[in-house]
Amino acid sequence: MRFRIVLAAILLYCAPAAAQPKLVALHSATGTSYIGGFQELNHVYVSIGEVARALSLNTFVLKATDKLSVYSNYGSLLFTPSNGFVVVSLRGETTAMQMPLPVLEANGKLYMPAEYAAEYFSRIIQGTLSYDKEQSEFTFSPEQQSLPKITSIRVEPKVNGAVIEIGMQSLPKAYEASLTSSGLGGNPDMLYVTLMPATADVPGLDSLPSTGVYSNVIAIQNPKSVQLSFRLRQKFVSKHVFVDSTANTVIIALYSSQNVQKILSEEIQQKLDNEKKNWKLNVIVLDPGHGGKDPGTTGMYGIEEKNVALAIGLDLRRDLHEALPNVKVVMTRDKDVFIPLYKRGEIANEAGGKLFISIHCNSMPTKPNPMHGVETFFLRPGKTAEAIRIAAQENAAIKYENNYEKTYRSYDADNIILTTMAHSAYVKYSENLAELIEKNVSRVAHERDNGVGQAGFYVLIGASMPAVLVETGYLSNPREARFLGSVRGQHLVARGICDAIVKYKAEYEKNFTQN
Ligand SMILES: [Zn+2]
Incomplete structure (x- = not known):
């Protein structure tokens, strides 16, 4: 606690004139920690390093520039003194995002407005950090396992095959489809589709009506993934799986003829062409x-x-x-x-x-x-x-x-x-x-x-x-x-x-x- 008092005294001394020192509580399932900061006009600024520590995140200071990097298993945030830009790295992608207020430096520490701390830290943690302005306190809620749900299955017969569209709340990270051929014995051909992460209303999917393409669907919910088995009414020789990211849809094109190149339905070809057009060096x-x-x-x-x-x-x-x-x-x-x-x-x-x-x-x-x-x-x-x-x-x-x-x-x-x-x-x-x-x-x-x-x-x-x-x-x-x-x-x-x-x-x- 002595440390806090010293910090408060230093802040009084060197923070901007209107600033009042302030401790901000951060509540989580394991207890409450207090973050050093100060109030300036309408904004409460909190120490970025202390928020990171309370959330058990690692920090790194780039000595030459005083930039502060905070990182988790998912990504990182890079803060620059006197600058509103925050460089956010997530899943291998790096973007610079801008806060309306800059990061402030006082006594060798970097401070940011509490509401933006909540917003930016939430991007790289498994869970949400929220900030209550009235109470000036943070609450960390760990993520409950929310898997994207399968919302619809649509099937469209085509001249030379069929297209099955699986609508989802958000796109799965991985998807896979395989076709099995029955050979002899009168067993139907099957199409197996695995989506991960995903969740499904299993009884709802199992009771989907039969179509000209498949007679029924069997859904299996695994801890993080869903497997769909379609009992097919006709023979397909090959398939092509891709996603439509604008509609959060996984699309499986099934072909009934060996000559896949020729029968790519115009619709699908169009979609693929549009994707590629953006990359064409034209x-x-x-x-x-x-x-x-x-x-x-x-x-x-x-x-x-x-x-x-x-x-x-x-x-x-x-x-x-x-x-x-x-x-x-x-x-x-x-x-x-x-x-x-x-x-x-x-x-x-x-x-x-x-x-x-x-x-x-x-x-x-x-x-x-x-x-x-x-x-x-x-x-x-x-x-x-x-x-x-x-x-x-x-x-x-x-x-x-x-x-x-x-x-x-x-x-x-x-x-x-x-x-x-x-x-x-x-x-x-x-x-x-x-x-x-x-x-x-x-x-x-x-x-x-x-x-x-x-x-x-x-x-x-x-x-x-x-x-x-x-x-x-x-x-x-x-x-x-x-x-x-x-x-x-x-x-x-x-x-x-x-x-x-x-x-x-x-x-x-x-x-x-x-x-
Ligand atoms: Zn020149």
Whole structure:
């Protein structure tokens, strides 16, 4: 208890002026613990670490940044001082979610509003943490085993088979179906379907009326799973099981003919096609850097980056039309005009882009300069001094925009990290693409491969798709400036990027067309 008093005294001293120290009770089946915190205006803030301890969760502090990670067997929460974003990792997926109020730091501890503590901790625990505002107290209720229930079974006979749809409250984590053939003896063929986790109204299912497809259903409830046995009236030779996540339905397609490919009912094929369409790499967005009043860097012989980037972009569009005639190519600019950085991401998103490639040229502060080679970047906060220098140089383009302070206010390092994590699904693809472009461009252009880097480019932040930025060479280097300023050089660089995209597309689509 002495610890609590000390903490309260410290909070009085260093918490915000209006704050009053406060202890918040947390009730659970095993007893009550008290969480240190303070009241500020309408909100009670509680120590994140103490809530975690009361729930027997592990914590970890990232020393350099004071970020606090809380983790359970199911997932983790990452809190950042003075920041409203919480990075939630659950079942291998990471998303950044935003609280209306930031996490506060006092005396080396992180505090968050109690009502949000309840909401966020509930995401990663087996059970619910609720917060009663009137009483200022938490209650932890462990999860009662609630398994998703089977709500309906529908059957539709088709010309060459049948479709059975099993409706559920929520989709099971696992599902499986098998067909048995009776052979001789007059026994019927059976279809067995296992769903887990799941629960069923067994008598209700057992009394389902017979249909043209099956004569009856027998349901067996296991501790966590349900097995359904359908006694079939006709012979089916194969089956295909999939889920419709929009309708929480497990669908079993049964085929009465060996020639499965031909008889896939149009309906099912349509559903599968729609799923795949979302993944198809059918729109590529090319973003020639700078333009109009923003010349980018001006290199040797007065060569301007904006003109080189545009020429490469136009060449690349032509190459892509030839190499991938079914892919739509959208350009953020196809002439010498100024487009704000944030607008470029918007154009890409509106076009439904599946890939975003920003084309630039590098330079050193003094010219002529021997520094040379190709560098390709994908979005992540800059790590090396060189990546930070290049990012700063490219981001400086915002000075040509009106109101840029307002537009980019949220683009500080921390938010870039969080945006990146929110889009972490794309990071792997962006990195693969960056590596392919880096290799191909440096090879065709006989330029040095300076490697792939990660940096906080504003232009990449807005594009919700795999996105890379390629610095095609140094305009401050006399040889590379001549090369990039020449029609031949621009063709070669475009060809290198095009080859990389073709390779990337093949690899990417392979991942999504299987299964
Ligand atoms: Zn540039």
